[in-house]
Amino acid sequence: MAPQIQSERIKDILPSDIRRLFDLAQGIKGIISLGIGEPDFVTPAHIREAAKKALDGGQTHYAPSRGIPALGQEVAKRYQRDYNVTVDPPKHFFDFNGGIQALFYVTFATINPGDEVLLPDPGFLCYPNLVLSAGGKIVNYPCPEEKDFKPDFDALEAAITPRTKAAFLNFPCNPTGAHLYPDEMKRLVKILTQHDILIISDEVYDNIIYDDYHSVSALQYGTVDQMVVVNSFSKSYAMTGWRVGYTLGPEQLTNAIERIYQNSQTCINTPAQFAAVAALTGPQDSIGKMVKSFDERRKIIVDGLNDLRNISCFMPKGAFYAFPNISGTKFKTSRKFSEEVIKQAKVVSVPGDTFGQRGEGYVRMSYATATEQIKEALERIKGIL
Ligand SMILES: Cc1ncc(COP(=O)(O)O)c(C=O)c1O
Incomplete structure (x- = not known):
């Protein structure tokens, strides 16, 4: 008999589907990722x-x-x-x-x-x-x-x-x-x-x-x-x-x-x-500069999402994520929306149900991404709604 490898503790850990979506995105040429939760700046000198x-x-x-x-x-x-x-x-x-x-x-x-x-x-x-x-x-x-x-x-x-x-x-x-x-x-x-x-x-x-x-x-x-x-x-x-x-x-x-x-x-x-x-x-001005830049992109992505058919988006008050409500789109569920947006628009977002039951009907989009990419992503999503 083979040894029992996993402890009960580890077995309880919920499987994440995000990996599968990121795998789906791998290798697709011209993909724009709004999936990653990190600043796109380099650490100050x-x-x-x-x-x-x-x-x-x-x-x-x-x-x-x-x-x-x-x-x-x-x-x-x-x-x-x-x-x-x-x-x-x-x-x-x-x-x-x-x-x-x-x-x-x-x-x-x-x-x-x-x-x-x-x-x-x-x-x-x-x-x-x-x-x-x-x-x-x-x-x-x-x-x-x-x-x-x-x-x-x-x-x-x-x-x-x-x-x-x-x-x-x-x-x-x-x-x-x-x-x-x-x-x-x-x-x-x-x-x-x-x-x-x-x-x-x-x-x-x-x-x-x-x-x-x-x-x-x-x-x-x-x-x-x-x-x-x-x-x-x-x-x-x-x-x-x-x-x-x-x-x-x-x-x-x-x-x-x-x-x-x-x-x-x-x-x-x-x-x-x-x-x-x-x-x-050291000097703290890098924080202010970064936040100013996130703020500009926040407005671009949220306004852009609110202009899209059947999508509405809360204006975030902190961090660098937009969490649009996509339940009115033809894709209806978070998972379907994220999958189709990857396949058809080549844009990566994270399905909202990853963050809990009440995240269903939403997707997470990180705007710690270059402005041009955000604009292009919005255009592409518009084209498939
Ligand atoms: C809410 C929250 N807490 C904690 C972390 C962990 O960040 P780090 O381990 O890089 O400090 C993250 C990273 O995405 C986060 O979003």
Whole structure:
């Protein structure tokens, strides 16, 4: 008999169909991808230089598991400056290989089998897989289009039970581009903390915000003992390939994570940490330039989508994704729409049901793509509707 390879934990992880769609797109000549969730900019020069300098200066060794001290200190300064929040880095800070690894370790270190975890629907597709792999039970809270994809607060509160252990928040949101005003974040944090629910606030897009919205952190409305903030350098500094993210969370959790980390990862890439410090201490104008450019493209894609027959699109308030409602088109379902748009228009989008049941009827299109490509993609889609 062959050995049983997969653990029960891994078997639970939902299969993703995105890969299949991207495979379908592979090899099609002239394809335009609106599928990828990363800035199309190169990391700013001063950040790249800092990594080179670190390498040339011999920073080629293991770093502390919690990161080089300067990294935690600079993150703490940033939270103080931007959010008026005080954290003590050695106690509350931990660095990771990107926000996604932070989410993995946080889930692993906090969720017990049978714990209920509140997840946004639609929401980032990793959350349900992480919760399932920890043996947790997914409880979705709706973030419907009629509420600008913000949480339905009553439904969220009604979903809370004595077994609710944690809630994932994600503002600005991937895939919808929804964001919250400060009073809405305050209300959300209040509901959850009143029930002693651990907040896991994924704030990786917190610098990419539009219109009358502003950066807001859950930490502004609660204490570091009540929540874990997950953040990353990937999106704000166009550093997706460097893999630097972090958490700010309860000391007890940071200590627990360190124990697992020392047995699995040791530390993150040392020169990349020096680059991240330079990102925080150097000029911040690259963020503004990038956001300005995303903003221009946001308007082009959303206006263009709204001009298309039977498609309507919410104007995103953060991140770089449009989430058009395509349920009125002849393709009707997200999957059919994405498939036909790849085949007939040679444009890649991600079907909305990938992000949860309530994502059905929508597709996600990243506008971190050259303007000309966005315009061309819209023209092509127009031709097949
Ligand atoms: C909502 C959200 N959280 C976390 C991540 C992880 O980003 P990274 O691991 O590059 O920091 C992403 C990346 O797409 C994301 O969209």
